[in-house]
Amino acid sequence: MDRRKSIKSIILGSVAGGLVVHGCKPEAGSAEAELGALKTDEHYFGRTQEELELIEELNAKQFFSAHELETITVLSNLILPPNEKGGIAEAGVPEFIEFMAKDMQDLQTTMRGGLMWLDHKTNTEFGTEFKTTPAEHQKQVLDTIAFYDAKMPMDEHPLEIQFFSLMRNLTLTGYYTSRIGIEDLGYKGNMPNVWDGVPQDVLDQHGMAYDEEWVAKCVDQSKRGVIAEWDDEGNLLT
Amino acid sequence: MQIKESPTVYDAIIVGSGAGGGMSTKVLADAGLKVAVVESGPYFDPADPKQQTQLKWPYESPRRGAGTTRVFGEWDMAYGGFEIEGQPYTQKDGTKFEWYRSQMLGGRTNHWGRISLRFGPKDFKHKDVDGLGENWPISYDDVKPYYDKVDKLIGVFGTKEGLPNDPDGFFLPPPKPRLHELYYIQGARKSNIPVIPGRLSMLTKKINNDRGVCFYCGQCSRSCQVYADFSAGSCLIFPAQKNGGQVDLYVNSMVREVTTNAEGKATGVSYINKEDRKEYQLKGKVVVLAASACSSARILLNSKSPQHPNGLGNSSNVVGKYLHDSTGSSRAGFIPGLMNRKVSYNEDGVGGMHVYSPWWLDNKNLDFPRGYHIEVWGGMGMPNYGFGFNPNEFNKFFGLPTGGYGESLRADVKKYYGSVLGFGGRGEAIARKDNYCEIDPTVVDEFGIPVLRFHYKWSDYERLQAKHMQETFDELIHNMGGEVLGDTPTKENDYGLHNPGNIIHEVGTTRMGDNPKTSVTNEYQQLHDCNNVFVTDAGPFVSQADKNCTWTILALSWRASEYIVEQLKQQNI
Numbered sequence: 145m146d147r148r149k150s151i152k153s154i155i156l157g158s159v160a161g162g163l164v165v166h167g168c169k170p171e172a173g174s175a176e177a178e179l180g181a182l183k184t185d186e187h188y189f190g191r192t193q194e195e196l197e198l199i200e201e202l203n204a205k206q207f208f209s210a211h212e213l214e215t216i217t218v219l220s221n222l223i224l225p226p227n228e229k230g231g232i233a234e235a236g237v238p239e240f241i242e243f244m245a246k247d248m249q250d251l252q253t254t255m256r257g258g259l260m261w262l263d264h265k266t267n268t269e270f271g272t273e274f275k276t277t278p279a280e281h282q283k284q285v286l287d288t289i290a291f292y293d294a295k296m297p298m299d300e301h302p303l304e305i306q307f308f309s310l311m312r313n314l315t316l317t318g319y320y321t322s323r324i325g326i327e328d329l330g331y332k333g334n335m336p337n338v339w340d341g342v343p344q345d346v347l348d349q350h351g352m353a354y355d356e357e358w359v360a361k362c363v364d365q366s367k368r369g370v371i372a373e374w375d376d377e378g379n380l381l382t
Numbered sequence: 383m384q385i386k387e388s389p390t391v392y393d394a395i396i397v398g399s400g401a402g403g404g405m406s407t408k409v410l411a412d413a414g415l416k417v418a419v420v421e422s423g424p425y426f427d428p429a430d431p432k433q434q435t436q437l438k439w440p441y442e443s444p445r446r447g448a449g450t451t452r453v454f455g456e457w458d459m460a461y462g463g464f465e466i467e468g469q470p471y472t473q474k475d476g477t478k479f480e481w482y483r484s485q486m487l488g489g490r491t492n493h494w495g496r497i498s499l500r501f502g503p504k505d506f507k508h509k510d511v512d513g514l515g516e517n518w519p520i521s522y523d524d525v526k527p528y529y530d531k532v533d534k535l536i537g538v539f540g541t542k543e544g545l546p547n548d549p550d551g552f553f554l555p556p557p558k559p560r561l562h563e564l565y566y567i568q569g570a571r572k573s574n575i576p577v578i579p580g581r582l583s584m585l586t587k588k589i590n591n592d593r594g595v596c597f598y599c600g601q602c603s604r605s606c607q608v609y610a611d612f613s614a615g616s617c618l619i620f621p622a623q624k625n626g627g628q629v630d631l632y633v634n635s636m637v638r639e640v641t642t643n644a645e646g647k648a649t650g651v652s653y654i655n656k657e658d659r660k661e662y663q664l665k666g667k668v669v670v671l672a673a674s675a676c677s678s679a680r681i682l683l684n685s686k687s688p689q690h691p692n693g694l695g696n697s698s699n700v701v702g703k704y705l706h707d708s709t710g711s712s713r714a715g716f717i718p719g720l721m722n723r724k725v726s727y728n729e730d731g732v733g734g735m736h737v738y739s740p741w742w743l744d745n746k747n748l749d750f751p752r753g754y755h756i757e758v759w760g761g762m763g764m765p766n767y768g769f770g771f772n773p774n775e776f777n778k779f780f781g782l783p784t785g786g787y788g789e790s791l792r793a794d795v796k797k798y799y800g801s802v803l804g805f806g807g808r809g810e811a812i813a814r815k816d817n818y819c820e821i822d823p824t825v826v827d828e829f830g831i832p833v834l835r836f837h838y839k840w841s842d843y844e845r846l847q848a849k850h851m852q853e854t855f856d857e858l859i860h861n862m863g864g865e866v867l868g869d870t871p872t873k874e875n876d877y878g879l880h881n882p883g884n885i886i887h888e889v890g891t892t893r894m895g896d897n898p899k900t901s902v903t904n905e906y907q908q909l910h911d912c913n914n915v916f917v918t919d920a921g922p923f924v925s926q927a928d929k930n931c932t933w934t935i936l937a938l939s940w941r942a943s944e945y946i947v948e949q950l951k952q953q954n955i
Contacts, residue, residue, distance in 0.1 A: 316770030
């Protein structure tokens with residue numbers, strides 16, 4: 145019944161990892177042992193019943209046609225081509241965009257209208273739908289809509305530029321919120337660890353240093369598991 | 383439909399389970415009293431894997447963290463928001479009050495910023511300094527012992543600084559600053575703005591054997607599964623139950639009114655059970671309202687009887703008046719020095735600022751009263767919905783094109799990752815009688831309970847304070863070698879002053895005082911008009927201070943609850 149996954153394996157790479165290297169085991173009841181006991185359950189993601197029902201309701205609908213989704217996939221791959229880690233498909237970007245079109249319905253007309261614009265443009269210029277147009281010609285079209293004037297509000301730009309900007313935003317956010325995108329970015333957090341300051345090489349890179357007086361007041365992480373006690377003046381004794 | 387009465391007579395009925403209600407529950411239950419806690423939302427325990435959002439990845443949700451159903455993003459651990467379906471509120475005279483409600487065990491404490499600042503000696507007597515607002519009937523010395531107890535019970539990190547109006551406490555040691563915070567410290571010092579370690583209620587060190595220690599995921603807004611942050615459920619109500627306290631939880635129960643008898647004394651509360659939509663009554667010797675400043679005012683105003691024709695506790699006509707929120711104005715900057723960062727390490731830290739600036743100036747030399755503190759944010763956060771939007775927008779600062787497509791976007795995202803630093807100025811507004819909430823006689827919610835109508839306007843005191851915030855933020859960003867993002871707010875948009883309510887520090891609606899004609903409660907938060915009803919949320923606040931309100935809610939609730947125990951023992955109520 146217990147389908148929970150222990151995070152122990154994850155933190156063995158961080159907190160406890162350091163201890164393992166030094167040949168120590170986390171003491172029972174210590175802060176490190178507690179981290180090892182952390183659990184999450186990947187079958188849940190914190191939704192209320194009503195929120196789950198909304199997601200099911202949205203998933204039961206289909207907004208984009210097969211042709212539109214194929215076009216989105218082609219476009220997203222042009223926006224962010226795959227690398228050795230994978231790309232749009234592995235990150236689930238087309239599915240994400242389909243979901244967001246239903247979740248944020250005010251995006252629908254811009255997206256659907258923009259897709260029609262793309263097909264119209266390539267049909268007019270090359271006699272083909274966008275998705276089957278050769279990459280070289282696809283890029284010729286994109287070059288006309290992919291750049292925007294940062295001094296001007298986006299909603300004052302022509303629709304096709306707004307459309308492309310929206311597709312670029314959704315493609316990138318879909319990619320970088322995926323497992324492979326987060327790995328590609330290199331984000332190291334969202335797991336138990338012990339923060340003990342900026343690494344020296346990073347401080348050096350930025351020409352920064354810790355103030356000794358300041359650091360002296362900060363937590364001594366070797367004593368984080370010791371219960372706090374104070375004297376009557378509020379001076380920490382432990 | 384018959385109202386269903388429970389035969390039990392509780393020593394105390396506590397309405398609401400956030401900071402104020404949680405603390406009342408703990409103090410009253412620990413004293414051996416039999417209490418009922420009536421909460422409008424569901425049961426919540428951050429250790430329950432079904433409810434947890436902590437340590438979830440964005441890809442675990444099809445919307446990748448977008449805020450469609452929760453205004454601060456779908457991992458935020460508050461059930462509610464500025465709008466709740468079926469529970470409207472209305473506005474008067476073009477007012478734009480934003481009322482945030484979190485309906486669940488623990489209330490808003492499940493997602494709050496944990497910034498835990500004591501009010502200082504001046505904050506309780508500020509009228510003596512500048513002639514504005516009103517003094518509290520109590521002083522810092524009256525509250526200090528309770529602040530001390532709150533520090534030791536719940537835990538707050540910080541450092542002893544000896545500042546006159548930002549009193550020190552019993553602190554846990556703070557975490558070291560993150561990289562962007564080092565930039566901030568450097569930038570602030572150039573303008574002689576003091577920076578000290580943050581004061582937040584997270585356990586950087588063990589405080590007892592029932593709660594874990596912070597493991598630095600930076601997600602306190604998701605409520606901590608090892609109870610290393612302060613949430614009212616995990617730190618007050620569960621421990622009260624564990625101590626063997628007689629605590630009956632009534633969840634999904636929306637209190638309609640306080641019931642009273644022919645002598646005008648409270649006999650209990652009536653509430654709507656959200657599940658069967660029927661009305662019930664609970665009986666108690668004492669009623670403690672802690673539903674949030676505005677919700678408690680609403681309950682009092684809706685509790686009309688022949689003995690209390692103007693609403694309970696409202697013979698003064700002051701219930702709902704003097705509503706005030708913190709002022710807030712925000713700004714962000716792009717810091718080129720924070721470009722091309724090494725992503726070799728995890729800098730999530732605690733869920734909030736490791737450093738901040740308490741108010742540092744003398745208002746005698748300024749064109750506005752009262753101060754503000756500066757909150758700082760930034761860093762290489764976890765991507766969620768919105769990450770990667772306009773990935774090379776900052777190219778504009780280098781005269782490079784913005785937009786495009788292809789492999790270069792990947793490089794742009796990495797180049798600018800973690801290069802934005804932002805500020806929130808949070809300050810003190812002057813409490814005024816003409817900022818208020820009242821009952822809207824034309825609208826009820828889906829439970830048939832008349833709703834609140836707001837009337838709240840900022841004055842030049844607050845606008846000029848926001849102007850000062852913006853000028854300070856500009857200067858700080860330039861000190862850090864940065865570029866300010868967005869247009870500088872002007873007079874036309876109140877210098878970026880957030881709408882009232884938006885900072886979610888509603889206080890003042892049942893203010894305390896010695897004079898029953900000009901205040902709703904006495905210094906023990908007991909209604910002048912009805913001695914067995916108390917208010918332990920932020921309603922009794924006379925003023926807000928340039929601090930956040932939670933630590934003072936906790937200290938005052940403890941003080942009021944001890945008084946309740948004593949008064950019950952002496953059979954005075």
